[in-house]
Amino acid sequence: MRSVLDLEAGSIFVGGCGHDRGTPEALLLRQANRHGLIAGATGTGKTVTLQTLAESLSLAGVPVFLADVKGDLGGMSHPGDPAGKLHGAFAARAEQIGMALDYQPMPVVFWDVWGESGHPVRTTPAEMGPLLLSRLLGLTSVQEGVLNIAFRVADEEGLPLLDLKDLQAMLLWVGQNASDLSLRYGNVSAASVGAIQRALLVLEGEGGDRLFGEPALALSDLMRCDASGRGVVNILSAERLMNAPRLYATFLLWLLSELFEQLPEIGDPDKPRMAFFFDEAHLLFSDAPKALIDKVERVARLIRSKGVSVWFISQSPTDIPDPVLSQLGNRVQHALRAFTARDQKALRDAAQNYRPNPEFDIAEAIQQVGTGEAVTSFLQAKGQPGIAQRTLIRPPLSRLGPISAQERAALMAQSGMGPRYDRGIDRDSAHEILARRTAEAAAAAAEAARDGAEDTGSEFRQARRYQPGSAKPASSRKASSRSDSIVETFGKSLARQLGTKGGQALVRGILGSLTRRR
Incomplete structure (x- = not known):
């Protein structure tokens, strides 16, 4: 019986193909960073394929990040159930494709933008x-x-x-x-x-x-392996996040961009440094400006040399722009339904993306494959596309479906990420600095206003104390006037103006200048 992972061949067992489904269909780890596509209509098995690929990469020591948009990937943290209702079907499929059904859990860490179903994930x-x-x-x-x-x-x-x-x-x-x-x-x-x-x-x-806030997510906390060498599977809880699709797409694109900008070049490694699964990928490109699509294309083209494997999951390959689609060398195409003229065109376009197989018509096969079956093509050893195959996808080793709130809480408590991320911090930053500068400017203006009022009052009192015969000679007054410095004269004038509309405008000018200083 075949194991899921063949380290000697450097490959991942994806499923069985051929007439009797006994021929193995495998993904080469050296070619996994050429990225991939998982496509198909709703209910055709995309999520199970995502789970099986993530399991295999984890077992090969590759950390994984994926978004759980339906809440049913949490089961990866627990082994499959031999007494479960799906075990019979899974055991039959495993026997058909010659696979050893060795149920086991994956090392999982849960993340959540809201910090409810996982550890808070933040950026600035x-x-x-x-x-x-x-x-x-x-x-x-x-x-x-x-x-x-x-x-x-x-x-x-x-x-x-x-x-x-x-x-x-x-x-x-x-x-x-x-x-x-x-x-x-x-x-x-x-x-x-x-x-x-x-x-x-x-x-x-x-x-x-x-x-937005701190502590911001550190990429090193996503790219970890457990004590046995298995890659950690980072699951982003995206059920609530999907209600804000633009936020969902932007966050995942930010994460992908951070990987691209921070990781060093390593060429073509024996296996990916990390695998990134982007579910509901059409949200990334829906109404996206050209500058953003160009950025995604650039990241997809260059991030492979940094050892990152990116997988886009969507209903149809036409959801992915051609410049990005051309970078996806590994493909799993589940069934497409051609009910309309547009669907038929999408079906033909999908079929044309595969290397022909003389044994069957690809367009017909894409319509005919059942749940859990797909038309697959993976890059070969020299990078050339593999011939399209009708493949029965292997059953998962971990539990298929969601977990309870208690099971999730227990896993979060032992993940080790809680002390680092669960409590936010608020450092001195733009809001505090600008507020402090404004307060200092207001205090300075108020003090200047008080000084001006005191000077004006003093002059008024001196004028009231005038006694006949006490006036100084004109020459003395002229000398005193000349002795006043320019600075003193300006200060007195400023004080007199602070209570007027012009003075208020001057105060605003002071505030503006103070807030502009470093």
Whole structure:
């Protein structure tokens, strides 16, 4: 009986193909970082295929990150149940494809943006950057330009953007100093600043503010193996996150970008350094601007040399833009239903993405394969596409389906990530620094106003004390006038003006200048 993992051949057993399903279909670990696609209609077995591939990569010592959009991947943390209702079907399939059904759990860590079904996962606005934030907020190109200015000024002024209130405070400052900034960076309109602030309020109302803060997620905590050498399976709870699809897509793209930017080049390793599964991948590209699609294409093309394997899971290959689809050399195509002319075109397009097999028509096979069966093609040893095969996907070794809240809580308690991430911290950052500068400027202005009022009162009292014969000669008054310094004269004039509208405008000028200092 075949094991799931053949380390001597450096391959993963995916399933059985051929007329009797006794011929093994395998994924070479050396080619796994050429990325992959899992596609198929709802209910055709995509999630089980995702689970089996994640299991195999974990057993090979490859850390995995995946999103659980339906809440049924938590079972990977427990072994399959020999007494369960699915065991009979799984045992029959395992015997048919010649596989040893060795039930076992995977090392799992749960994550959740809201910190409810997993450890909190956070990033900062500074790490996400203006491009992804613009996508997250649905900004126009003009508004994106204003957001870029805010980030640029924050960097120049030494104002860390660590959470949502930092970004909101920074935008308020930009709006108050729009005229000065427009001369340096281009037009900054109050309307654009207001639109960004409204988008941030919407994001905050959706709970997106939970995503931003510290401690930020460290990639090293995702790329771990357990004591037995199995890669840790990091499961992002995405059931609630899917209610904000733009937040879901932007977060996963940020994570992929961080992997790309932080990991060093390693060429073609014997196995991936990490595997990344992007479920509901069509959300990433839905209404996405060209700049974002270009970024995804660039990351997909270059991140393989950093040892990262990326798998896109969606209903149809047409959900993935062609420049990105061309980077996906390993493919598992579950059944597609061709009910409409558009469906038929998508079916033909999907069939054309495979290397032909003279034994069957690929387009017909894609319509005919049953649940748990797929048309597969994996890259060969020299990188050439494999011939399309009708493959019966192997059964999972871990439990198929969700786990209870008590089981999840127990796993979170022993993961070791709680002390590091469960409690947030609020460092001194842009919001606090700007608030402090504003308070200092207001105090200085108030003190100047009091000094001016005292000086004015003193002069008035001196005038009331005038006695006949006490006036100094004109020559003496002229000398005294000449002895007043320019600074004293300006100070007295400033004090007299503080109570007027012009004085109030001057105070605002002082506040602006103080907040502009580093």
